[in-house]
Amino acid sequence: MANQFQKAMRLMRSNDAQAQEDGFHQLRPHVVQHLDELIIEFNRETAHGLRCWLLELIGEARAEQALPVLIDQLHGDDESLRFWAVRGIERLDTKQARRELYQARTTGLIP
Numbered sequence: 001m002a003n004q005f006q007k008a009m010r011l012m013r014s015n016d017a018q019a020q021e022d023g024f025h026q027l028r029p030h031v032v033q034h035l036d037e038l039i040i041e042f043n044r045e046t047a048h049g050l051r052c053w054l055l056e057l058i059g060e061a062r063a064e065q066a067l068p069v070l071i072d073q074l075h076g077d078d079e080s081l082r083f084w085a086v087r088g089i090e091r092l093d094t095k096q097a098r099r100e101l102y103q104a105r106t107t108g109l110i111p
Contacts, residue, residue, distance in 0.1 A: 013047075
């Protein structure tokens with residue numbers, strides 16, 4: 001499984017757009033198994049587009065463990081990352097997740 005993750009990440013970092021898409025879609029069905037690795041990669045990644053994709057995958061895990069990363073990006077300055085954070089928090093749909101979204105809407109952080 002670790003090799004599968006590493007291979008998908010190599011593809012996502014490729015200069016070939018189709019390879020990038022292939023890597024993303026290889027990881028998509030396995031986000032729960034690779035959540036720790038996805039969070040690590042998200043935190044060290046500098047390429048904006050790849051960070052967006054990684055955050056999207058983190059949100060798709062629908063795991064409590066992802067909530068701190070999603071909340072951090074919800075309150076960040078990057079609107080693209082905020083968009084994926086909101087989507088991930090909505091997918092999680094726990095009491096704490098709903099509370100975070102409510103507070104963000106109440107304060108005008110998100111519409």
